[in-house]
Amino acid sequence: MRFQSVSGLKADIEMETYKEGGNNMFEYQLPVRVKFSDISLKRGLLVGSLVTDWLLVAFNTFTFLPMDLTIELLNDQGTPLMGWMLMGALPKSWSISDFDAENSRVVIEQIDLVVREFLIL
Numbered sequence: 001m002r003f004q005s006v007s008g009l010k011a012d013i014e015m016e017t018y019k020e021g022g023n024n025m026f027e028y029q030l031p032v033r034v035k036f037s038d039i040s041l042k043r044g045l046l047v048g049s050l051v052t053d054w055l056l057v058a059f060n061t062f063t064f065l066p067m068d069l070t071i072e073l074l075n076d077q078g079t080p081l082m083g084w085m086l087m088g089a090l091p092k093s094w095s096i097s098d099f100d101a102e103n104s105r106v107v108i109e110q111i112d113l114v115v116r117e118f119l120i121l
Helices: 050-061
Strands: 005-007 011-019 027-036 039-044 067-074 080-096 108-114 117-120
Touching: 027 117, 050 080
Parallel strands: none
Antiparallel strands: 005 039, 011 027, 039 108, 067 080, 080 108, 080 117
């Protein structure tokens, strides 16, 4: 599926402070774990897609099926420039933009996902 906007491809390393005994001059910052941000995907509303079916299962039956998804950044010819593999993605929220009969705008859906991790391809 193609999306017009992807945000949240962010990883942070959580740090733990360690104070050395007998030396009050400084503290050590030690890495604990990597935390990945929620990923937001936006596109024009697409009826009947596999992603929509996956969301409907989660929101209608409260059955969650972790998925591995690939995001590719494409150039203007559609050739991939870079990619990210989202591991263990689960839906967190799903929203549809407002309908307004006085404006002829494309209806946008936004999908927010939590991910276990992502890998740069």
